[in-house]
Amino acid sequence: MTCKRRGYTLIEMVVVAVLSALVLGTAVAATALVVGMSGVVSREVDSYHDLARLATVFRNDAHQATKFTTANIEATVGSTADATIISEMELLDGRTVRYRVQDNLIREVLQDGKVVARDGFSLNQGQRVLVKTHDEKSQMFVHLIVFGSPLQDGGDAAAHQQQSWEVHTAVGRDRVLLNR
Amino acid sequence: MRTVNPFMRADRIMLSIGRVPSPDNSKRSELRPATTVMEIIISLFLLATLALLSGQIIASVVQTRIEQRKRAWALQEAGNAMEKAFLIPWAELEPGQRREWTCSEAARRVLKDARTTILTEVTDDSNVRRLVVRVEWSPARGQTTQQIQLVVFRHHPQHSEEAAVATQMTRGDAGASGNAEEAL
Numbered sequence: 001m002t003c004k005r006r007g008y009t010l011i012e013m014v015v016v017a018v019l020s021a022l023v024l025g026t027a028v029a030a031t032a033l034v035v036g037m038s039g040v041v042s043r044e045v046d047s048y049h050d051l052a053r054l055a056t057v058f059r060n061d062a063h064q065a066t067k068f069t070t071a072n073i074e075a076t077v078g079s080t081a082d083a084t085i086i087s088e089m090e091l092l093d094g095r096t097v098r099y100r101v102q103d104n105l106i107r108e109v110l111q112d113g114k115v116v117a118r119d120g121f122s123l124n125q126g127q128r129v130l131v132k133t134h135d136e137k138s139q140m141f142v143h144l145i146v147f148g149s150p151l152q153d154g155g156d157a158a159a160h161q162q163q164s165w166e167v168h169t170a171v172g173r174d175r176v177l178l179n180r
Numbered sequence: 181m182r183t184v185n186p187f188m189r190a191d192r193i194m195l196s197i198g199r200v201p202s203p204d205n206s207k208r209s210e211l212r213p214a215t216t217v218m219e220i221i222i223s224l225f226l227l228a229t230l231a232l233l234s235g236q237i238i239a240s241v242v243q244t245r246i247e248q249r250k251r252a253w254a255l256q257e258a259g260n261a262m263e264k265a266f267l268i269p270w271a272e273l274e275p276g277q278r279r280e281w282t283c284s285e286a287a288r289r290v291l292k293d294a295r296t297t298i299l300t301e302v303t304d305d306s307n308v309r310r311l312v313v314r315v316e317w318s319p320a321r322g323q324t325t326q327q328i329q330l331v332v333f334r335h336h337p338q339h340s341e342e343a344a345v346a347t348q349m350t351r352g353d354a355g356a357s358g359n360a361e362e363a364l
Binding site for chain 2: 023026027030033037038041044045051052055059137141163164166167168169170173
């Protein structure tokens, strides 16, 4: 008696291979998507933390300012090799703080004309920064505006460019409260 | 030689898919091995579970990202409102007063139905007012209203002058103090 051992046909093997490839491909793609998105979320969280830090430091400087000047121009991050000074303020303690845009947004503290401290806030290339002032009830308010989304991970590029992050602060608030 | 009961054979054929009788050349019936219904059901169940888990993880990451962005915007908006709240004259800080402020256009684009309220509250010290700056917005469907809250303390200008000058010597901050808290 001969007993033939049955195997799989070519069609069966092809179908199994295609289905396996499909399942594995989907699993790998899903994993890659999750890992990639986690990275994007982390970077975005970092960006917002940096913007929040910028808001805190800028407000603190403006509150102590006795004199405030702004270039009133939109400076683009990474557009020129030369730094663009967008704002300068004299503080209560005699120091001067200036904000300039180059590869990043940089804050410099000057004492007697010499830089004594420097701090950086990482912004994306192409993001724009504007500092403008307006008066409200005899109080000067300053708006620091960062145009452009912290992350451009797809979507409408024009909408990303139009998105703006605004910091409002009262100039010389500490002095105002002190003299009130 | 293996013999198969005709009833059992029919039963096995019914329970299997793709199991077909092989050509019976030697008067011997032999069944081609295939996949049972139970095996297919288990495979589909496992695949569905895997797909569901992956979907849940992706949805969770996306949702976290959106919520985080909204909270960052709301916090920024509350900070901007607090700047103006600091400059409200003391005489206008009546306890229990609630002020509704309009949110900026940029914040309204991110936060649906965003509204900013400033609530003036009394403290144990009559020369101190507690200002609660609250930004509320409507999240996605089926969720309760989300909010961010900052708290700031305003001191009476006359009564806090001495303390303010003393504070200014060390901190450069005068006549007011603040702390921030986030509310879920």
